[in-house]
Each structure stands twice: as structure tokens, then as C-alpha cells.
Amino acid sequence: MGAHIATGRFGLLRVLGLAVMKKRLALLGLVLIAAVAYVVYRSQPQQGANGSSLTLYGNIDVRLVNLAFEVEGRIAEMSVSEGASVSAGSPLARLDTRRLTLARDVAKAQVAAQRSELDKLVAGARAEEIRKLEADLEAARAEATNAKRRAQRAKELAGRKLASPQEYDDAQTSAEAAQAHAGAAQAALDLALSGARTEDIAAAKARLAALEGDLARAQVNLDDAVLVAPARAVAQSRILEPGDIASPARPVLTLALTEPLWARVYLAESDLGRVQQGQPAIVYTDSFPGQGYEGWVGYIAPSAEFTPKTVQTTELRADLVYQARVFVCNPRGELRQGMPVTVEIDLEAAPRASPGCDAPLAPSPRP
Numbered sequence: 004m005g006a007h008i009a010t011g012r013f014g015l016l017r018v019l020g021l022a023v024m025k026k027r028l029a030l031l032g033l034v035l036i037a038a039v040a041y042v043v044y045r046s047q048p049q050q051g052a053n054g055s056s057l058t059l060y061g062n063i064d065v066r067l068v069n070l071a072f073e074v075e076g077r078i079a080e081m082s083v084s085e086g087a088s089v090s091a092g093s094p095l096a097r098l099d100t101r102r103l104t105l106a107r108d109v110a111k112a113q114v115a116a117q118r119s120e121l122d123k124l125v126a127g128a129r130a131e132e133i134r135k136l137e138a139d140l141e142a143a144r145a146e147a148t149n150a151k152r153r154a155q156r157a158k159e160l161a162g163r164k165l166a167s168p169q170e171y172d173d174a175q176t177s178a179e180a181a182q183a184h185a186g187a188a189q190a191a192l193d194l195a196l197s198g199a200r201t202e203d204i205a206a207a208k209a210r211l212a213a214l215e216g217d218l219a220r221a222q223v224n225l226d227d228a229v230l231v232a233p234a235r236a237v238a239q240s241r242i243l244e245p246g247d248i249a250s251p252a253r254p255v256l257t258l259a260l261t262e263p264l265w266a267r268v269y270l271a272e273s274d275l276g277r278v279q280q281g282q283p284a285i286v287y288t289d290s291f292p293g294q295g296y297e298g299w300v301g302y303i304a305p306s307a308e309f310t311p312k313t314v315q316t317t318e319l320r321a322d323l324v325y326q327a328r329v330f331v332c333n334p335r336g337e338l339r340q341g342m343p344v345t346v347e348i349d350l351e352a353a354p355r356a357s358p359g360c361d362a363p364l365a366p367s368p369r370p
Contacts, residue, residue, distance in 0.1 A: 064340065072251065081241060144188075
């Protein structure tokens with residue numbers, strides 16, 4: 004009798020346990036179904052109640068720039084750290100410039116020497132040199148006249164047998180040499196008066212231009228020893244440090260540009276005919292609830308791709324979608340790389356002719 008009662012109690016408890024387990028499994032199933040439905044809802048584009056807007060989900064993207072020096076050298080100084088905001092033209096790093104400065108100074112001296120040589124060719128002979136050549140010509144002419152007279156007297160003496168034929172020949176030769184010397188002095192004076200040859204001046208100018216090019220290159224190399232920010236940005240990472248050898252092939256810093264800023268979203272093929280570039284949009288983020296940021300559709304991919312794997316349902320990943328970029332204004336710097344956002348595109352608004360963020364835009368409240 005007692006065994007029969009115990010068996011009955013055990014059966015009753017077993018039945019109650021099975022009922023509780025079934026309820027728990029049913030509740031767990033409902034939770035899983037709700038979670039899957041939420042994922043599908045967040046992953047698929049949603050339309051407004053009246054079809055006048057399109058809601059998309061994506062992430063904020065920015066452009067990253069890997070900066071490197073144009074010349075090779077040892078890094079002497081790093082001016083920024085990770086997270087620092089920089090403006091266009093701000094110095095970020097500097098190389099040891101001793102060798103570059105010496106190369107620039109050598110090129111500058113060569114240019115100065117060649118410029119002086121060109122000036123000398125263009126100016127021609129000095130007045131003092133001209134006067135000296137004129138004096139040399141007068142002396143040579145006087146010597147030639149005197150030699151000619153001596154030769155004439157030697158000829159007369161030789162005719163009267165008072166001088167030997169050899170003496171006459173020597174006097175005649177001296178006269179001819181003096182005359183040639185006078186001609187050489189005349190030619191030297193004419194050359195000085197005519198100045199340098201045109202070809203020599205052209206060659207000197209070309210040599211000067213080449214040296215000036217070397218100087219400009221040396222100056223550019225010296226200027227490139229300072230790494231500056233190309234635009235307003237935030238320093239994301241320091242790849243090299245002071246003491247490292249930098250080169251054009253080794254990036255020093257990675258910058259995240261603050262403009263342009265866009266939300267990367269995906270359009271279904273059925274939405275392509277309704278979305279146009281330039282259409283206004285509002286971007287929302289969970290980090291700043293109740294605030295919207297003005298934007299516009301700036302890019303629609305020309306080719307389709309499979310839905311990114313961030314959407315974890317097999318059905319959605321098999322769909323073909325088109326990537327789009329909704330550029331967004333970020334006046335307060337609140338939007339950051341990778342931030343998940345919700346984008347609402349106004350399908351009834353006309354596309355803007357020249358959208359942009361020229362004026363600061365205050366965040367608009369989310370409806």
C-alpha cells in the first residue's frame with residue numbers, strides 16, 4: 004500500500020515537471036522568435052507610414068590618410084599624439100635637417116658662382132681692359148713702323164755693299180714680325196669690343212637654369228622635412244617615433260579626416276528608382292538620442308553586392324544590394340568612425356543642386 008502511494012506521488016511530480024519544462028521551452032521559443040524578428044527589422048530598409056521616406060541602417064565612415072615624408076631621414080620630433088585634433092597645415096613631425104641644409108647651401112653657392120660668370124659674359128670687357136688693349140695696339144704699331152724703317156735702311160746698305168744680305172734678311176723678318184704683332188693687338192681689341200659670343204652666353208644661361216633647378220629641389224627637400232596635415236583631421240595612430248628612419252615608403256602617422264563624413268548604407272534594388280543623388284536626409288544615432296544631423300545622398304554604387312555579413316541572417320545575406328553613401332554634417336564632432344546610425348531619406352524632396360556643409364548646421368530633433 005505504501006509503495007503504491009509513493010509511486011503515485013512520483014508520477015504526479017513527473018507530470019508537473021514536464022508541464023513546467025514545456026512552458027519554459029515555449030517562452031524561450033517566443034523570445035527567440037522576437038529576437039530574429041528584431042534583427043530582420045533592423046536589417047531591412049523600412050518605409051515611412053505614407054511612403055514618403057525611406058529608413059536605412061548603416062555605419063559612419065571617414066577617410067583615413069597614411070602620411071609619410073617625401074625625403075628619407077631620421078625623425079627628430081613628433082608634434083602630435085593619438086586623438087589630437089589638427090588643422091590643415093599644422094606641423095606633425097620633423098626630420099633631422101642638417102644634411103638637407105648643407106645640400107641647399109652648396110646648391111645656392113653654385114648658383115651664385117654661375118650667375119657671376121654669366122654677368123661677366125654679358126657685360127663684356129671692362130673699360131680698363133679696353134684702354135690697355137688700345138695701348139698695346141699703339142705700341143705694336145710703333146714697333147712695326149720702326150722695324151719697317153730698319154729693314155728699309157738695311158736694304159739700302161746692302162745695295163751699297165755696306166751691309167751683308169743676312170743683316171737685311173734679319174731686319175726684314177723683324178719688320179714682318181712687328182707687323183704681325185700689331186695685327187694681333189688689333190684683333191684682341193676688336194674681340195674685346197664685340198663682347199662674348201651669343202652661343203657662350205646661351206650656354207651660361209642654360210647652366211645657370213640647371214643649377215637653379217638643383218637649388219629649388221634642395222629647398223623642396225628641406226621644406227619636406229616637416230610633415231604637415233593636409234586637412235582638418237584627428238590623429239588616429241603614430242606608426243613611427245623620434246629616432247626612427249623615415250622614408251617615402253614608411254608611413255609616419257594615420258589621420259582620420261573630419262570631412263567628408265558619411266553613413267554607409269545599402270539599398271535594395273526596388274529602392275533604386277526612388278533614391279537620387281542629392282536628396283536630403285537626416286541621420287540619427289543612439290549615442291545622442293533625440294538629435295538628427297542633416298545630410299544628403301552623395302553616392303550610389305553602380306554595381307550590386309551581396310548584403311554584408313554584419314547582417315547575421317542567411318536570407319538577408321543572400322540578397323543583392325547597392326552601397327550608398329549619405330554624407331552628413333557633423334558640426335559638433337559627435338559622429339565617429341564605425342558608429343551605427345539610422346538614416347531617413349526624404350523621397351519627396353527634390354535633389355539639391357550643390358549640397359554641402361558650408362554653414363554650421365544645428366542638430367535637428369528626431370520626430
